[in-house]
Amino acid sequence: GDSVTQMEGPVTLSEEACLTINCTYTATGYPSLFWYVQYPGEGLQLLLKATKADDKGSNKGFEATYRKETTSFHLEKGSVQVSDSAVYFCGERTAGNQFYFGTGTSLTVIP
Amino acid sequence: GAVVSQHPSWVICKSGTSVKIECRSLDFQATTMFWYRQFPKQSLMLMATSNEGSKATYEQGVEKDKFLINHASLTLSTLTVTSAHPEDSSFYICSARVEGQKAAPLHFGNGTRLTVT
Numbered sequence: 001g002d003s004v005t006q007m008e009g010p011v012t013l014s015e016e017a018c019l020t021i022n023c024t025y026t027a028t029g030y031p032s033l034f035w036y037v038q039y040p041g042e043g044l045q046l047l048l049k050a051t052k053a054d055d056k057g058s059n060k061g062f063e064a065t066y067r068k069e070t071t072s073f074h075l076e077k078g079s080v081q082v083s084d085s086a087v088y089f090c091g092e093r094t095a096g097n098q099f100y101f102g103t104g105t106s107l108t109v110i111p
Numbered sequence: 112g113a114v115v116s117q118h119p120s121w122v123i124c125k126s127g128t129s130v131k132i133e134c135r136s137l138d139f140q141a142t143t144m145f146w147y148r149q150f151p152k153q154s155l156m157l158m159a160t161s162n163e164g165s166k167a168t169y170e171q172g173v174e175k176d177k178f179l180i181n182h183a184s185l186t187l188s189t190l191t192v193t194s195a196h197p198e199d200s201s202f203y204i205c206s207a208r209v210e211g212q213k214a215a216p217l218h219f220g221n222g223t224r225l226t227v228t
Contacts, residue, residue, distance in 0.1 A: 043221040043222060046217070099217055
């Protein structure tokens with residue numbers, strides 16, 4: 001069935017380092033793609049999204065580009081901050097309107 | 112913005128009892144809601160898709176008689192864990208999306224921590 005595979009964590013970075021969290025999807029066609037973030041002690045919230053090939057979603061300095069040719073939606077940030085420490089989930093919405101998520105990647109940013 | 116309220120936020124129950132978790136969309140209507148289970152290593156697994164006025168659609172491997180879902184109105188879906196056992200202890204999260212919006216993202220409840228003793 002449809003699934004999302006994302007880079008396993010945990011990831012630990014120093015402040016101002018570059019971040020990339022890989023994500024690939026399997027749904028056929030053109031699913032909508034999302035990144036969600038779960039800050040410590042909080043619920044999941046949408047970080048960014050993209051709905052068609054070559055779209056770039058961006059928010060809070062994070063970016064992800066919908067790559068149809070590689071079925072990927074990697075999350076990137078040029079300079080992470082301590083406040084970015086959280087768990088990040090890559091997700092897809094299939095043609096059947098179901099949402100599937102990756103396993104989550106825990107990010108810890110140290111000062 | 113769209114808010115999904117989930118209740119209770121945590122519950123402890125004895126083995127063999129049933130527990131009901133409510134999920135409400137507070138300021139929008141949701142004909143479809145989704146129930147997830149979050150495992151210890153953060154893995155977020157889709158359990159079922161709850162459809163207002165009809166039967167829920169369960170993912171492969173999820174016992175429909177164990178996890179009863181009722182979506183009686185456009186703003187309320189409930190998940191009942193029947194005859195709970197310690198292995199059912201987990202974090203359950205519901206979500207919904209605003210109908211009619213193209214590529215609308217999910218809005219999540221804050222989750223329910225279930226502990227079965």
